[in-house]
Structures are given as structure tokens and as C-alpha cells.
Amino acid sequence: xxxxxxRAVRKSYGKTEVIHGVDIDIADGEMIVIVGPSGCxxxxxxxxxxxxEDITAGEIGIGGRVVNDLEPRxxxxxxxxxxxxxxxxxxxRQNLAYGLKIAKMxxxxxxxxxxxxxxxxxxxxxxxxxxxxxxxxxxxxxxxGRAIVREPSVFLFDEPLSNLDAKLRVQMRMEIKNLxxxxxxxxxxxxxxxxxxxxMADRMIVMNAGVAEQIxxxxxxxxxxxxxFVGGFIGSPPMNxxxxxxxxxxxxxxxxxxxxxHLRFCAPGAGLFDGTLKFQEALGAEMLLHLQDxxxxxxxxxxxxxxxxxLGTETVSVTADPADILFFDANGKRA
Amino acid sequence: xxxxxxxxxxxxxxxxxxxxxxxxxxxxxxxVFFFWPAYQAARSSLYLPDPFGLSEQxxxxxxxxxxxxxxxxxxxxxxxxxxxxxxxxISMGAALWLAxxxxxxxxxxxxxxxLLIWPYAVAPAIAGVLWLFMFNPSIGVAPYYLKALGYNWNxxxxxxxxxGLVVAASAWKQVSYNFLFFLAGLQAIPKSxxxxxxxxxxxxxxxxxxxxxxxxxxTTFFLLVVNVVYAFFETFGVIHTITAGGPxxxxxxLVYKVYSDGFVGQDLGSSAAxxxxxxxxxxxxxxxxxxxxxxxxxx
Numbered sequence: 001x002x003x004x005x006x007r008a009v010r011k012s013y014g015k016t017e018v019i020h021g022v023d024i025d026i027a028d029g030e031m032i033v034i035v036g037p038s039g040c041x042x043x044x045x046x047x048x049x050x051x052x053e054d055i056t057a058g059e060i061g062i063g064g065r066v067v068n069d070l071e072p073r074x075x076x077x078x079x080x081x082x083x084x085x086x087x088x089x090x091x092x093r094q095n096l097a098y099g100l101k102i103a104k105m106x107x108x109x110x111x112x113x114x115x116x117x118x119x120x121x122x123x124x125x126x127x128x129x130x131x132x133x134x135x136x137x138x139x140x141x142x143x144x145g146r147a148i149v150r151e152p153s154v155f156l157f158d159e160p161l162s163n164l165d166a167k168l169r170v171q172m173r174m175e176i177k178n179l180x181x182x183x184x185x186x187x188x189x190x191x192x193x194x195x196x197x198x199x200m201a202d203r204m205i206v207m208n209a210g211v212a213e214q215i216x217x218x219x220x221x222x223x224x225x226x227x228x229f230v231g232g233f234i235g236s237p238p239m240n241x242x243x244x245x246x247x248x249x250x251x252x253x254x255x256x257x258x259x260x261x262h263l264r265f266c267a268p269g270a271g272l273f274d275g276t277l278k279f280q281e282a283l284g285a286e287m288l289l290h291l292q293d294x295x296x297x298x299x300x301x302x303x304x305x306x307x308x309x310x311l312g313t314e315t316v317s318v319t320a321d322p323a324d325i326l327f328f329d330a331n332g333k334r335a
Numbered sequence: 336x337x338x339x340x341x342x343x344x345x346x347x348x349x350x351x352x353x354x355x356x357x358x359x360x361x362x363x364x365x366x367v368f369f370f371w372p373a374y375q376a377a378r379s380s381l382y383l384p385d386p387f388g389l390s391e392q393x394x395x396x397x398x399x400x401x402x403x404x405x406x407x408x409x410x411x412x413x414x415x416x417x418x419x420x421x422x423x424x425i426s427m428g429a430a431l432w433l434a435x436x437x438x439x440x441x442x443x444x445x446x447x448x449x450l451l452i453w454p455y456a457v458a459p460a461i462a463g464v465l466w467l468f469m470f471n472p473s474i475g476v477a478p479y480y481l482k483a484l485g486y487n488w489n490x491x492x493x494x495x496x497x498x499g500l501v502v503a504a505s506a507w508k509q510v511s512y513n514f515l516f517f518l519a520g521l522q523a524i525p526k527s528x529x530x531x532x533x534x535x536x537x538x539x540x541x542x543x544x545x546x547x548x549x550x551x552x553x554t555t556f557f558l559l560v561v562n563v564v565y566a567f568f569e570t571f572g573v574i575h576t577i578t579a580g581g582p583x584x585x586x587x588x589l590v591y592k593v594y595s596d597g598f599v600g601q602d603l604g605s606s607a608a609x610x611x612x613x614x615x616x617x618x619x620x621x622x623x624x625x626x627x628x629x630x631x632x633x634x
Contacts, residue, residue: 052530073536085527089549098545099535150535 002063002076002153003028004049004186009058011044011210019045019210021058029184031177035197036207037233042190043158045207049188050079050156063153078147079156082163084139086131092118092142093127099150117145120179137168144176148183155180155187161196173200194234198222206230228332231257237288240299241328242272253327253335260288260302262324265309271319273299277311291318373614379607388603398608407584408592408609415588418502419566426506427558430513431551435543437514438521448518455511459572466504467577490578494585497578501586504577505570513558520554521547560624567617589613 004026011019019041026032034042047053049060051072060067067075078099086095093114100110118124121141131139140160147155160176161169177200180187191197197204198218206214206221206229214226225231231239239257247256258272268274275293287308289301301318309316327335380398384391402408437447457465470477470490478488490496524547532542548555568590574580580587580595587595590613597606 050530050534052533072530072534073538077534079531079534081527081531083525083527085525085531087528087532087546098532098537102536102541146531146535 002186003061004063004154004188005059005061006045006049007059007061009045009048009060010056011041011048011053012056017056017210019048022205022207022212024205024212024215026186026188028186031180031187031189031200031202033189033191033197033201033204034207035191035194035204035234038192040207041210042192042205042207046079046156046158046188046190049075049154050077051075076153077156078150078152078154079158080143080147080160082159084131084143084160084163086139086142086146088131091128091130092123092134092145095131095142096127096145096149099146103150113149113151114145117148120148121145136164137172140164140172144179148179153186155185155189157187157189157191159191160189162191162193169196176200194236198234206233208233225257225326226334228255228257228328231326231328235259237300237302239326240301242297242299244327245272247272247322247325249327250335252329254330255328257326257328258299258320258324260300262320263299263301263318264320266317266319268315268317271317272325273319274315274317275299276313276315277309280308280311291316376607376610376614379603380611381604383604386601391604394604398604399612402605402608402612407587410584411587411589411592414498414584414586415567418498418505418570418586418588419563421498421502422505422509422566422570423559423562425502426509427513427555427562429506430510430558431517431555433510433514434517434521435547437518451514452511454508455515457508459508459569460576462504462508463573463576466500466507466573470500490582492582494582497582497586501570501574501577504573505566508573509562509565513562516554516558517551520551524550556624560621563620563624564617567613589616 006022006024006026009019009022010017022045024032034045036042044053048055049062051067051070051074055068062075062077087098090098096114096117097110100113105113114127115124118127121144123138123141123145126134126138126142131142134142140163143160157176161172164172173196176189189196189200201218203215203217204221205212208227208229214221214230216224221230222234225234225239228241232241237260239259240263241255241257244253244256249256256272263272265271273291273293275291275297277289278292278298279290281288281290282305285305286302287305289303289308290298291301292298299318329335379391381393381395382391383394383398433451437444437451440447454462469475470488472478472489472491475488481488488496490500528546528550529542532546537545567588570588571590571594574586574588574591575594578586580591589609593606593609593613596602596609600606
């Protein structure tokens with residue numbers, strides 16, 4: 001159990017800088033999710049905390065100890081990999097015990113910890129199987145188990161659920177969250193899936209092109225995105241961006257952003273956007289409406305299914321409460 | 336779906352003769368160059384030709400009984416075992432070491448690999464001559480420096496040195512081949528597995544011993560079979576050029592004895608019997624390797 005701190009952490013490969021200075025203080029027991037599109041540097045950042053990548057500049061601390069020059073094994077961390085990285089020639093039991101054996105732990109204690117983790121993760125009956133005899137979900141659990149038995153200060157997760165099917169993913173993300181909460185171990189979790197990020201994080205880091213665009217609690221990030229990128233990346237469907245138009249806005253505003261669920265119909269010509277209803281996506285209780293205006297711009301609106309109008313060619317107007325409208329400047333930052 | 340149906344679709348011939356015609360060239364090559372000589376060897380092993388090769392006499396298994404009582408032949412077995420074990424161990428060991436090192440190199444790895452692969456392109460006889468010149472007792476570079484160190488190298492007289500030299504030359508030639516396979520095997524191991532072991536606390540040698548080497552075992556096993564067969568047969572050129580089986584038959588491995596008894600000594604019956612025995616030995620060895628060693632291999 002430990003806090004983790006990143007101070008102006010940078011990473012370069014040759015002359016190309018891929019991480020441009022990330023700062024964050026992670027409290028003991030906190031679950032931080034790093035989310036961003038592929039290639040944004042989120043996995044690299046995690047691997048730097050793990051010690052699998054050198055730190056070009058800056059400082060990473062775990063439990064108050066600077067770990068920049070420490071080997072992965074000296075950092076008191078455990079990592080769950082995207083492809084699980086189980087040792088294929090060892091049984092599940094041997095996989096779990098490998099790290100403990102290296103630490104020269106007492107055999108009785110090893111057996112106790114392995115059994116405890118196996119019970120916790122419900123993999124007790126597979127202990128003598130090889131990884132190739134397990135399903136994807138079971139392998140995932142073994143990978144988790146291997147992290148748990150070591151009782152590390154920090155868990156590192158590198159997209160651990162992306163190889164699972166959708167249903168299992170939903171189940172596992174709650175399990176991981178519960179487990180992390182119960183064990184009270186600080187965790188860093190990398191994903192490209194914003195739903196995972198929203199549901200699992202105590203706080204999340206939204207990364208874009210090597211920069212931490214925003215760090216905050218999921219709902220805070222959702223409701224109050226600090227940049228156009230964050231607004232567009234978090235939320236599904238993403239935030240709509242429109243010209244300022246007649247809205248009263250700060251002087252530097254070039255665009256306004258509105259969440260699909262904040263849009264509502266209004267009198268013709270009196271709203272933010274006039275267009276025709278091109279598509280409907282029925283999600284069940286809700287429906288997504290794709291509206292297109294004369295210039296070809298498309299916005300998405302979320303309505304209750306029973307309120308949805310029929311597809312048609314007549315022009316409809318939509319608007320939003322002034323409180324729900326966000327202003328962005330020419331650099332994509334909040335105006 | 337589409338791919339599946341395409342894959343499961345079988346090609347069918349309407350013409351009943353065509354498949355046989357297509358197979359015929361390969362069958363012909365196999366029959367003429369493999370089965371016929373094998374049959375000839377098996378047949379001649381039961382006969383004893385007269386000194387002029389004009390007639391032959393059926394002698395049953397006498398060629399074999401004579402061989403098995405021949406101390407030179409039994410010594411050749413031991414020589415072959417020593418030689419093959421040394422060649423396989425040295426060439427595989429060196430290749431594995433080089434592959435592990437080359438796998439860690441990032442800058443200029445292409446150049447290293449190319450250079451390490453080159454010796455494989457050298458023909459066995461050329462390799463033999465190369466080592467022969469380097470170690471020639473009167474004009475060689477190596478004996479010259481060894482003499483400066485106070486060691487008098489003469490593999491023409493010293494059986495141990497002769498064995499060492501043919502082993503070195505044979506192993507050296509095979510290192511490239513083994514290196515290629517080991518390197519490919521190393522690169523096929525998922526990087527994350529190695530990283531997981533590093534996080535689990537395993538240092539380089541521990542990772543190598545407990546993760547890398549077990550995962551390489553299919554490659555190692557394959558190379559073991561290939562290297563033993565190589566040492567048994569393909570090293571003929573090396574031995575022929577360097578020692579010609581000497582001194583005192585110290586480097587006469589089975590395949591070399593087949594040649595020297597048959598084509599130099601003109602004892603065709605014995606030579607044929609030896610090749611039949613050699614065939615059986617290699618067959619048995621391969622079966623043993625697959626039956627007993629493969630069980631310990633993690634695929």
C-alpha cells in the first residue's frame with residue numbers, strides 16, 4: 001500500500017518525445033484510470049511506472065521512494081497485461097507461486113496465499129491446469145491472481161479486459177473494482193474504453209498525444225471537460241460542437257459544446273441548430289437522433305424513445321439550457 | 336465464414352490418371368535415389384564379392400557378425416558417439432548463447448545476424464580446408480601462436496587434438512543454422528511473458544532458466560535431432576579434408592568407415608553391412624528422441 005507520484009514525467013524515443021510531462025499525485029488506495037485513444041502514450045506511462053520503460057525526464061515515486069532507477073522487481077508493484085502474459089508451460093498454481101518462490105517465501109505461506117487468491121477469484125478448480133486449457137475469462141482471473149498473491153503496493157493494469165467479450169468485460173470490470181476496493185491497493189488502470197474509465201475510476205486521467213488533458217473524478221470530467229478533446233472523447237455519443245451563433249459567450253469563444261442529452265426541441269429558428277432528422281438509433285429506453293443542417297453538419301441528440309419524432313424532411317430546431325452549454329476557444333480549451 | 340468454406344473446399348480431379356502423373360516425378364526421384372540404393376546396400380550386405388568384382392557369393396549375415404567382432408568397428412561406435420555428442424552440444428550451446436546475445440542487441444542487430452549466418456553458406460569440405468590451414472602443424476596460424484605459449488599442437492599425431500579439431504570445424508559450421516532457429520524461437524516468445532517474469536522478481540538468468548529455456552524447448556528438440564543427424568552424416572567432408580579418419584582411426588566415425596572400408600579398402604560387403612547398421616542406428620536414435628525427449632518438451 002502506497003501513494004504514487006508522477007512529477008513532470010517525460011519519455012522520448014530518440015528525438016521523438018511521446019510523453020510531454022505528466023504530473024499527478026495518487027493517494028493510497030485510489031483507483032486511477034488512464035484513458036485515451038491508441039497511441040496517446042497511456043501504456044507507455046504505465047510501463048514507466050512499472051519500470052519496463054526508462055524515464056527520460058521527471059520523477060516517479062512509489063510510497064515516497066523515488067523509483068526511477070529501480071528494477072521492476074524492486075518497485076513492489078504487480079502488473080496485469082493485456083494478453084495476460086501467463087507462463088504457458090506452468091500450471092495455474094505454478095503461475096501464481098512463481099513470484100513468491102523467487103522471493104524465497106516459506107512454502108506454507110505460498111500455499112496459503114495461492115489458495116486464498118484462488119478462492120477469491122474462483123479459480124480453485126483450475127489450479128492444476130495449464131493456461132492453454134483455460135478460457136479467456138479464466139486466464140484473466142489467473143493473471144489477476146498472480147498480481148494479488150504478491151500483495152504489492154500498487155496494481156498496474158494494462159487494458160486487461162480488452163480481449164474479453166462484451167458481457168464478460170462488464171462483469172469483470174465490476175469484479176476488479178470490488179477487488180481493488182476490498183484489498184485497498186493503489187491501482188493504475190489503462191484503457192481505451194471510456195465506459196470502463198467512467199465506471200471504474202476514482203479519478204481518471206484523460207490523455208491525448210502524450211499530454212494529460214484532464215485529471216479528475218469521472219463525473220467532473222464528464223460534466224466539465226477542460227478541452228474539446230476531452231468533451232469529444234468522454235461520453236458516447238460524444239459532445240456536439242457547434243458555431244457560437246446567437247449564444248451569449250465569452251469573447252474568445254469559437255465553438256460551443258453541448259451533450260446529446262442536453263438538447264431539446266424548440267420553436268423553429270429560436271434554437272442553436274436547425275436541421276432535418278436523418279437517422280434514428282433505437283437503444284431501447286432511449287433513442288439517438290442524427291440531425292443534419294443545410295451545411296451538412298450532423299449533431300446527435302438523445303431523447304426518450306416515446307418522445308422521438310418520426311423521420312422526415314421537415315426542419316426541426318433544437319436548443320439547450322445556457323447552463324449546459326460549454327464554450328471553447330480557438331485552441332480547443334475552455335473559453 | 337467465407338474463408339472457412341473456401342478452406343474446407345477440396346480440390347477434386349475428374350481425371351483418374353492426373354494425380355498419379357503429378358506425383359510421378361517425385362516418386363521417381365525417391366525410388367531412384369533413395370529406395371534403389373537402400374535396397375542395393377541391403378542386398379550387398381549379404382554378399383561377398385571376389386577381389387575383381389566379377390562375381391559375388393551369398394554369405395548370409397557373416398558380414399555383420401564379422402563387423403560386430405571387429406574391435407575397430409566397435410571403437411568407431413564410441414568415436415561417433417563422442418563426436419556427435421560434442422558437435423551437438425558445442426554447436427547448440429554456442430548458437431544459443433549467440434542468439435540470446437543477438438536478441439538483446441537493438442542497434443545493428445541486422446549486421447550481427449547476417450554475419451552470424453554466413454558460415455552456413457560454406458561447404459563442409461571448404462570449412463574443413465579452412466580449419467586445416469589454420470591448424471596445420473607446420474604452417475598454421477594457430478599452432479604458431481600455441482607454440483609461442485609453449486604448447487606443441489600436432490593433430491596429425493595426437494588423436495585428442497584431431498578429434499578436437501574436427502569437432503570444432505563441424506560445430507562451427509552448424510552454429511549458424513542453430514543460431515537462426517534459436518533466434519527465431521526467442522523472438523517468438525511473447526515479450527510480455529518475459530516482462531511479467533521481470534516484475535515477478537526474476538533476474539536475467541532466472542528468467543532464462545525458468546521461462547525462456549522451457550519455452551524454447553520445441554526448437555531445442557528439433558535442433559537436437561537435426562544436429563545429431565548432421566554429425567552422423569554431413570560431417571564427412573570435414574573429416575575427410577582434415578584428418579581422413581586418423582590418426583589411428585581416432586576420428587573415423589561410422590559414416591567415414593563406410594567410405595574408407597568400401598571405397599578405399601574395397602570391402603564392399605562390409606561397407607554395405609555398415610551402412611545398413613548406420614541406417615538402423617539413426618532410425619533408433621530418432622525414435623528414442625521423439626519418444627523420450629519430446630515428452631519433456633512444452634509445445
